[in-house]
Amino acid sequence: MKNNIKVQRAIANLTQEELAKLVSVSRQTINAMEANKYVPSTVLSLKIARVFQKPVEEIFFLQEED
């Protein structure tokens, strides 16, 4: 799974730290997701989508191998 959290963050003008606080995870988690090292849980995906006020599908995308 891929995501465009970094882009969405830039649009919303949020730092990793600020986004981390808004969805109550550590900054490492946001960083790992942006580096595609970590696939978030459904709960966290929905929370992130809520922060950016966009549907989940506009932030997270399936890849060929998924």
Added chain:
Amino acid sequence: MYQKILLPSYFKKIGWWILIPTTLVGIILFITGVENAPSWMNLHVFAFFNEELLGETRLFTVIQTNITATVVSIFFIIGGYFVGFSKEKNEDEYIAQTRLYALLWAVKVNYILLIISLLFIYGLSFLYVMLYNMFTVLVLFIFRFNFMLFINAKSITGEK
């Protein structure tokens, strides 16, 4: 996500305070030999099972023995458990996954080491393998988990 099976985060600090001294005592005990353990630790204890070398086997009986190794081992395990299975201060789902992966890695490496030991260590020396193997899963897990946390923390420095 809420982790019910983990201890509160302050247990980690308590764990280190138990683990480090018991590790040092354990190393000293190993170097000096269990037979040189302090005699005031010779106590009467209840045993389910006691088999003396060249002696009889007794069940459910009170025996006299030196309990230094027993005490050190138990405190080592409790300390290790506190360190490895407490919540991190910033516990979240990524850390929970890191912990599970570290545990998986530790069990795997432990058994690889055991297979190597089984293949290449024979006779009485194998007793040492069994002795170490009581603690290696816990030690490998604590090492791996904290190493991965360190790597994760390091990977974000400098980026906004």
